[in-house]
Amino acid sequence: MLDGIGRATRNAHLWLPDYLASQWRRRNQRPPGHLWVVIADHFEPQWQRPPLEVARERVARWRRGWPEIAARHRDDDGRPPCYSFFYPQEEYRPELLDPLAEMVAAGIADVEVHIHHDGGGEQEFLDRMGPFIETLSTRHALLRRHEGRLVFGFIHGNWALDNARPDGRWCGLNNELTLLRDLGCYADFTMPAAPNPSQGGPVNLIYRVTDDPERPRSFERGVAVVPGLPALGDLTMIPGPLVVDFAGRFFMKPRIDTGELARYHRPSLHRAEAWFRAAPRIGDHAFLKVFTHGAQEGNAESLLGGDLDTLFGALRAVSSAAGTSLHFSSAWEMWRAVEALRLGLDPLGERGR
Numbered sequence: 001m002l003d004g005i006g007r008a009t010r011n012a013h014l015w016l017p018d019y020l021a022s023q024w025r026r027r028n029q030r031p032p033g034h035l036w037v038v039i040a041d042h043f044e045p046q047w048q049r050p051p052l053e054v055a056r057e058r059v060a061r062w063r064r065g066w067p068e069i070a071a072r073h074r075d076d077d078g079r080p081p082c083y084s085f086f087y088p089q090e091e092y093r094p095e096l097l098d099p100l101a102e103m104v105a106a107g108i109a110d111v112e113v114h115i116h117h118d119g120g121g122e123q124e125f126l127d128r129m130g131p132f133i134e135t136l137s138t139r140h141a142l143l144r145r146h147e148g149r150l151v152f153g154f155i156h157g158n159w160a161l162d163n164a165r166p167d168g169r170w171c172g173l174n175n176e177l178t179l180l181r182d183l184g185c186y187a188d189f190t191m192p193a194a195p196n197p198s199q200g201g202p203v204n205l206i207y208r209v210t211d212d213p214e215r216p217r218s219f220e221r222g223v224a225v226v227p228g229l230p231a232l233g234d235l236t237m238i239p240g241p242l243v244v245d246f247a248g249r250f251f252m253k254p255r256i257d258t259g260e261l262a263r264y265h266r267p268s269l270h271r272a273e274a275w276f277r278a279a280p281r282i283g284d285h286a287f288l289k290v291f292t293h294g295a296q297e298g299n300a301e302s303l304l305g306g307d308l309d310t311l312f313g314a315l316r317a318v319s320s321a322a323g324t325s326l327h328f329s330s331a332w333e334m335w336r337a338v339e340a341l342r343l344g345l346d347p348l349g350e351r352g353r
Helices: 016-025 052-071 094-105 122-138 176-183 269-278 297-322 331-342
Strands: 034-042 083-088 109-115 144-146 149-156 185-188 207-209 235-237 243-245 255-257 285-292 325-328
Touching: 034 297, 034 331, 052 094, 052 297, 083 094, 083 149, 094 109, 109 122, 109 331, 122 149, 122 176, 149 176, 149 331, 176 185, 176 235, 185 331, 235 331, 243 269, 255 269, 269 285, 269 297, 285 297, 285 331, 297 325
Parallel strands: 034 083, 034 285, 034 325, 083 109, 109 149, 149 185, 185 235
Antiparallel strands: 144 149, 207 235, 243 255
């Protein structure tokens, strides 16, 4: 929770200029006709290295609770929400993935790729990522093939995508975007990271990025995805909302809202309205990615104990008030919708493919 002017404006030079530009771009926008929603969970069952039985219970809690929540909600296509678990490579254990795979098979979840690494070098990164991606597919029937190759969505641990931190920690690879492209990454869902110094790139915009393998932070620059855009560069960047929120703050002290769901920053109608206004747009479609660290006990308790119901209810209220169709999606389906719009196709026709 980011209270006070000092904390809320930390590293503001990395995001405030483009945030203001995004606000200007949206000044006369009408509500979108469609809102796509994905929950991207940085799901770390071995957070803080607990005994294995604790990690198992963290997964089991979601296996018990999430299907009940998903059954209570439907979007305007009659589909339940689909929860995207971005699972960390370094925490792989088959018994922790199998319950998630069961929910994927039931059509209410998906699993994508997450990793924490720190200065191991290019070959170590490839040696870790390649077998993990293959194991998710062959051992657990996860991920999918697109145009003949195995593909995945990605979130970088510690926000340090493409060696983004000034101190070089938690990555060390200036060519990480190139490596991800070659491994089969279809889109990155890491940003926004504000007020973390890894923050960078266009704000509240879906864009294509080209890697400069000699320099870090190549995602700082990119080309907005619009209908008719060629498949430029290396990756699609799908960031969540970045909002400066003054509402309800004493003495007008702002809070940065990056779409995090946590016990200390819980979903509400007010937040849903702010996300709705800030969500990246392509034509008549808006794309909202919210995120959490759902394996942590405090967050799991609040999310499974009512906060996810609050979230879906708030999104339903906001979209209905605006006359906007609500579409729950996985990370994969969100990227497919983005790609369809880029190609001038109907994104609703791409669902589930």
